[in-house]
Amino acid sequence: MLDPKLTLLPFADISVYTEGFDIVSVQWGHDGLAYILLINQVPERRKGMFVQTKLKEPYTYKVLIVSDQYVQEVVIGGQQFHYHYVQPLQEHLLLVGARCTYYGNDQFDLNAKVCDMEGTTIREFLLGDGIQSVQVTKHGTIWTSYFDEGIFGNYGWDQPVGASGLLAWDAYGNVLYKNNSADIADCYALNVVNEEEVWFYYYSDFSLGCISGGFKPESTRVNFLNPNISGSSGFCTDGYHFLFDAGYGKHGTFIFKKMQKSGSLTKGTKFQLLNEKKRPFQQARQDFRQDRLLLSEGDLLYQVTMEELLSVIE
Template sequence: MPDPKLTLLPFADISGYTEGFDIVSVQSGHDGLAYVLLINQVPERKQGMFVQTKLNKPYTYKVLIVSDQYVQDVVIGEQHYHYHYVQPLQEHLLLVGARCTYYGNNQFDLNAKVCDMEGAAIREFLLGDGIESVQVTKHGTIWTSYFDEGIFGNNGWEQPVGANGLLAWDAYGNVLYKNTAADIADCYALNVINEQEVWFYYYTDFTLGCFSGGVEPESTRVNFLNPNISGSSGFCTDGYHFLFEAGYGKHLTFIFKKMHKPGSLTEGTEVTLLNEKNTPFQQARQDYRQDRLLLNEGNLLYQVTMKELLSVIE
């Protein structure tokens, strides 16, 4: 059969909330809601290249919590840190900056901030430099994955927090788990299903790992398989079926695979996702969580679940 196509309709239009703001990121929460982080002005890069950590003037962030029924907005003003991610953390919001600097003498940026639903700060803590992805479970376990600079060190970090490539933290920034099973040089993708199941995909071997059993050392297990995809930036799964971004040079091209036998995936089928105009997505942000893919193009949000994919594939 020809490669399957699936047309997605937007489930939300956030244009009424974006005037005077730029979208920073769009992520799914454990609750299936979309969390959109916006800033009133994108900070200039240092020397035109490097992402700022501390900001030289106050900025205003806005968080949109979006379902197909409503949009809730939370304004977080007078901020002097450059945040890139937002996740629900129990009854609060967690903002995280991808970069942070070590200044020497045990002085460093605190790049995680917990705020209440009125935008007031509650606490700050360190999650390390070079964060590739942040996902938080229902019970408040924070999972962070790191790209190469966060693993090998930059921004003054001779002993990087993210040296293990994948860590779990409690809601107060205390380490619960450090990966020791995988030799991660760059964790390209993370998908936190729940407290007991966390998938990750990493370089150098482009291996897919599955953490299970919880964070207690005596119960933790990590299994591996080879997805035969190089450079994928994300994937969603129901544990048996997988949708991957196709890899290097194939942005917004998707490959569907399923478990052929334990530890082995099928060769895969290319899937084309179309917008409501029946044209392929061109510049969409993507976020993969559990069995669903969240897309954002312009001010529109789209979502597809594995069940919907299976309706056109099998």
């Protein structure tokens, strides 16, 4: 039997908004809208390798809030920090830089900025270096996962903020939750479904964890599954069905799995997503959140829900 396929049509074309800008990241918000971060020029890396944190000159960022009906544009000018992610934070926007530097004597970059919808800065705080993913809940809980440099230290951090690999914060940068259940060397993927359900996938075990029950130690539960996938960069789920990026050497292709009674996942089915030209997506940006996948190819945005996948597979 041939691998199942699903052809996606774009739900938005943002080309009108991208002239003179480069796309930095494409993410889902908790509200089901797409949040696109753009910059007027991508900063050069230091020594051709290291991502800058503080920038020598001001840059202009742009945030697009996109549905299938409209595009809202927020311009944030005169910025001298390097941001990589954007999320809705209550009635505001949260910009986060993946890297931040520790200079010594309790001097460090503040790599989280909260802005209003006019692009005006409201406050800034620290979320740590080496951030792999940022997702914010409806009630304003900020979840951050970290890659290896943010866990073991670089950019001057001998005691990294992200040493646990996964944290939750309030809207002002106070820690609410710190992972102590998984030995995370690199948190490859994060999916914050809601306040009561947070999934994460990590190296070196390649295990899939689910946090439930809130933040109080007496009620928090963490359960683990083995998805039998190495190096997946993301997944979406309805709690029973899962769509994974296929992992090392197979990024951009997908595997569908479902929960078995034993609390394990099925072997899985390879799954192909095609663009409107019925061609596989080429180097598309992708973001997994809740039960949906967001894809960005060029200036076109695509989405697929678990319900749509199930209509083809089952």
